[in-house]
Amino acid sequence: MKTIMKVDIRTRIASAPSPALRQAETAVQNLNTRTGRPDTAVDRSGNSFLIVSFGSGENAALARAWIAEAAELGQVQWLTFSEINAETRRQLRQALASSLNGVRIMIVGRQFDVLQTVALARAAGALEKEVLSLVTNAVDLPIYCAHCRATSSVVGGVGDVVTCPACDRTVEIHAHLSGVRGSYLASDALARELP
């Protein structure tokens, strides 16, 4: 079994040594500090749960483990998708809008899908402590391009220089993660060299 580390994603990414290692590791993003029961991801103070998983294999298996535990505590809804896209977003918004007050939202998948889903949940009014997410593959991440204002998935990490898929500019990925947008700010890497 893979060990699941509980760390703050902002810290983890800032100190991640290489894309290969980032890809290999499994980490829990848990923005509030949880105390007690370190072995479980399910917030046992919840009485309804919305579980969202992306992809099959390991991610679906983790979701099933959460479901088994959450089912003992209350009502559970499971949404599973291959990736986040326009249709996924529509279904997620619908589920979030109809979920009960105080629902615990648990998300597992690739970094791009997870961060975008966390942002949707927060936009729908979920509190930080009500959302728990698990990134099982951090090889990609969402960037928000300061120039074309598009949100895109790129392979890379903070500090890397990449090509914005939307406008083709060479952009640098900054450490600033916007919780509202669910993406990292990226801006022109060559701007400082311009006259």
Ligand SMILES: [Zn+2]
């Ligand atoms: Zn762009």
